[in-house]
Amino acid sequence: MKKITSGAAEQMASDPQIDPTSSPHQPAVRAGYPRTGIISNSRSHRNRTRGTESVTAPADTADLFYRGPRTLPALAQTLREFRDAGIELLVVDGGDGTVRDVLTCAHGIFAGKLPRIAVVPSGKTNALALDLGLPADWSVQDALEASVHGRTAARSPVEILRGDAVQPELCGFLFGAGAFVRATELAQRTHTAGAFNSFAVGLSLFWGIAQTLFGGHANDWRAGAPMRLQLDDATPAERNFYILFSSTLERLPLKLKPFGPVRAGLKVLAVDAPPKHLARAVPALLRGSQAAWLETAGYRRHDVGAFTLTLDGGFILDGELYEGGTLTVRQGTPLQFVTP
CATH class of the missing domain: 2.60.200 (Tumour Suppressor Smad4)
Structure with a gap:
């Protein structure tokens, strides 16, 4: 589906650049955490103001994977890697636009059966995070801790289909x-x-x-x-x-x-x-x-x-302008989001 304005996914960092000195991006890995894939948009508002674009991401561990895809194809490739690695938790570090692009790509890759999702609200707008009751300083470490205790809330995305399509081209809120x-x-x-x-x-x-x-x-x-x-x-x-x-x-x-x-x-x-x-x-x-x-x-x-x-x-x-036409707007399958 064609965007009229540039999207959040195209504005993601060119490398998986995450600040290893910043608590939202360098969780203390311990036994008991779910296998986790982290997608970080280092050009999101909070990450950019912290200067994370100039810092190299920490190396993957056996159960923790960091990526910072810049384009939609790179995002899709990252999600395929996460699927093949059998992640149990998908962390999205960005704003509403980043969440929209991740969910849109992930829907097809995970065949509609997404793992639990944690949102780290670092964008200019974070309506989903507000709805879930996430504090403004909610971090990856916080999300991992909450996931261990099984705290989640169900939210169904808004799915957009064009014409006679049977699969959504966009997922947002x-x-x-x-x-x-x-x-x-x-x-x-x-x-x-x-x-x-x-x-x-x-x-x-x-x-x-x-x-x-x-x-x-x-x-x-x-x-x-x-x-x-x-x-x-x-x-x-x-x-x-x-x-x-x-x-x-x-x-x-x-x-x-x-x-x-x-x-x-x-x-x-x-x-x-x-x-x-x-x-x-x-x-x-x-x-x-x-x-x-x-x-x-x-x-x-x-x-x-x-x-x-x-x-x-x-x-x-979710903040992005798309071309009109004939659309079906429907309620999607509920997703499980990690909450405090």
């Missing part, structure tokens, strides 16, 4: 179209200005709402994007949507609840364009209000197993 694309572009600008994680989400949300409220009736934000949306077996809806947002995460940054009460499963928020009563609706939506007037005004929430979407514009999956 945050899907969006319409104003979500514009908001993500704003978030990337806040990263450039030095804002990350929940702070970046807050800034993007504020500016997106401001653009919509004060941009006038001809404003591109208000006009929305033409889409054809079919939820499960329901009658397709073909019109302009202001935003389409979907996720399998249970907790979002800033404790936002656009889908309503916290729950598992694939959730969808579809907002008609132009959005009505936006100044009143946004606070209600974000705090999880279930007031009946929201749906009447065109703010609709759904719990589905899958939906089909056709759109000319692009869509976002």
Whole structure:
């Protein structure tokens, strides 16, 4: 599936460069740890600011393998090595984009039967880590210790299939179209200005709402994007949507609840364009209000197993922009993630 912007996997380090003096990257190997493969994106925000790109990774041990693939083919080769080595734990040291690329590649290589996964949140955005309750300084050592005690949480990825495909081309956790694309572009600008994680989400949300409220009736934000949306077996809806947002995460940054009460499963928020009563609706939506007037005004929430979407514009999956078309968005098989 073609990206419109450059992806996280292409930005990974050219060597398996991991700082041997830094606790997140030099765990104390001891008996009892699972056989572990570690994929580190040394260009992720936290790793880059620690200067890990200039340091050579420690050598593999019998049960611990370090890699820092730079490209998607190199990532696939690394995952094949891990599969053949029989790893029991896959550690992903990076942000949401790195997790997306690893899960996308791993799905086919492991035939959908992935080992337990541990995320070390070192990216600019770490929504999955936040949902799993991982502390900001969570390390590889922490993940290994937690894995010994069997602490895990199940999360199903969002799988994206194009056309008549039966296997997913992308696996992630945050899907969006319409104003979500514009908001993500704003978030990337806040990263450039030095804002990350929940702070970046807050800034993007504020500016997106401001653009919509004060941009006038001809404003591109208000006009929305033409889409054809079919939820499960329901009658397709073909019109302009202001935003389409979907996720399998249970907790979002800033404790936002656009889908309503916290729950598992694939959730969808579809907002008609132009959005009505936006100044009143946004606070209600974000705090999880279930007031009946929201749906009447065109703010609709759904719990589905899958939906089909056709759109000319692009869509976002975990911070990356991809070309549109006809897509099936579905809830994937639950994966087990190591937690504190």
